[in-house]
Amino acid sequence: DQQVKQNSPSLSVQEGRISILNCDYTNSMFDYFLWYKKYPAEGPTFLISISSIKDKNEDGRFTVFLNKSAKHLSLHIVPSQPGDSAVYFCAVTSGTYKYIFGTGTRLKVLA
Amino acid sequence: GAGVSQSPSNKVTEKGKDVELRCDPISGHTALYWYRQSLGQGLEFLIYFQGNSAPDKSGLPSDRFSAERTGGSVSTLTIQRTQQEDSAVYLCASRRTGGETQYFGPGTRLLVL
Numbered sequence: 001d002q003q004v005k006q007n008s009p010s011l012s013v014q015e016g017r018i019s020i021l022n023c024d025y026t027n028s029m030f031d032y033f034l035w036y037k038k039y040p041a042e043g044p045t046f047l048i049s050i051s052s053i054k055d056k057n058e059d060g061r062f063t064v065f066l067n068k069s070a071k072h073l074s075l076h077i078v079p080s081q082p083g084d085s086a087v088y089f090c091a092v093t094s095g096t097y098k099y100i101f102g103t104g105t106r107l108k109v110l111a
Numbered sequence: 112g113a114g115v116s117q118s119p120s121n122k123v124t125e126k127g128k129d130v131e132l133r134c135d136p137i138s139g140h141t142a143l144y145w146y147r148q149s150l151g152q153g154l155e156f157l158i159y160f161q162g163n164s165a166p167d168k169s170g171l172p173s174d175r176f177s178a179e180r181t182g183g184s185v186s187t188l189t190i191q192r193t194q195q196e197d198s199a200v201y202l203c204a205s206r207r208t209g210g211e212t213q214y215f216g217p218g219t220r221l222l223v224l
Contacts, residue, residue, distance in 0.1 A: 032211050043115070043202055043215035044154070089154065091213075097142060097161065099213060103153035 003027055004092055006102035014110050019077040021105050023090035026071065030092040030100075035064060035075045038087045038104070047088075048075070080109045113137075115216035117203050123222045124193055132188045132219045136205030144206075144213060145178060145188050149199040157201075160186060193223045 005024045013019045021035075031052040036044035050057040050064045050073075057064050063076045073092075077084055087104045116135045124130050136143050145157040156170040160180045171177070175193075180186040190197055200220050204213040 034212065036215075041217070041220075043117075043204075043217045046212050046214065049212065093211065097159050097167070098156070099144075100156075101146075101154040 002103075004090060004100045004102045006088075006090060006105050008105050009103070010106040010108070012108045012110060013080045015082055016079045019075075019080045019084065019107055019109065021075040021077075021088050021090075021107065023073040023075075023102050024071060025073070025092050025100075027092075027094070028068070028071065029094045031095055032093045033064070033066060033073050034091045034093075034099075035062075036089045036091060036101075037084075038089065044089055077107075080107075082109045082111050085109050115203055115205050115214055117201075117216035117219050119219060120217065121220045121222075123224065125224055126195060127192055129189065129191045130193055130221065132190075132201050132221070134186045134188070134203030134205075134216060136184065136186070136203070137207075137214055138184075139207060140205035140214075141183060141208045142206040142213075143180060143186050144204045145186070146202045146204065147199045148202060148218075154202065157188070190221075193221075195223050197221060198223045 003026050034049040035047040037047050038044040048062050065074045087106045089104045090102045091099045093099045118133045143160040146154040158178050159167040162183050175191045178188045200218040202218045204215045206213045
């Protein structure tokens with residue numbers, strides 16, 4: 001029973017357009033949410049996070065939106081660049097040590 | 112070093128042999144995690160250390176897997192009598208006390224023939 005789901009295994013977007021990556025979770029106890037980016041043959045790198053007291057957090061081209069009532073998280077990248085092509089993982093935690101990761105979405109930004 | 116390091120970066124072994132994977136966390140990070148990523152899968156939690164103790168080993172797949180951490184720093188993950196299904200990327204992450212962000216190493220790619 002997956003507690004965190006990324007239902008789109010892959011996504012292709014034209015350079016300059018917006019990329020929207022989605023993540024759904026099942027447990028309302030989760031209160032901190034993170035996005036990681038992973039290039040091939042490298043470990044995941046932290047991208048952006050949001051706590052449950054907010055509904056939006058922005059960092060440059062990256063914005064994370066949190067809809068607590070829908071238990072839905074999304075990452076917006078605008079404008080998308082070819083260097084953004086990677087696998088994106090969402091992760092959730094409930095203030096304990098444990099993090100649960102989604103299965104990832106492979107983003108391909110087409111030049 | 113500035114980041115989490117792992118060694119070896121790649122390991123090819125024969126079925127039945129033991130392997131040892133090493134993780135050097137970011138200096139001062141008390142929390143350390145091991146994850147496994149099999150081909151096409153997400154990150155599977157294996158074990159969590161707080162300091163030298165492991166309060167949660169629930170993710171270890173079998174008793175062939177063990178891990179230790181010494182001096183609140185370096186950790187080793189040992190897989191005994193490796194099987195082909197152990198082939199995966201093994202990732203280590205560390206986190207400072209009170210922080211919410213994990214920082215990952217580059218991983219060890221294990222291939223069991």
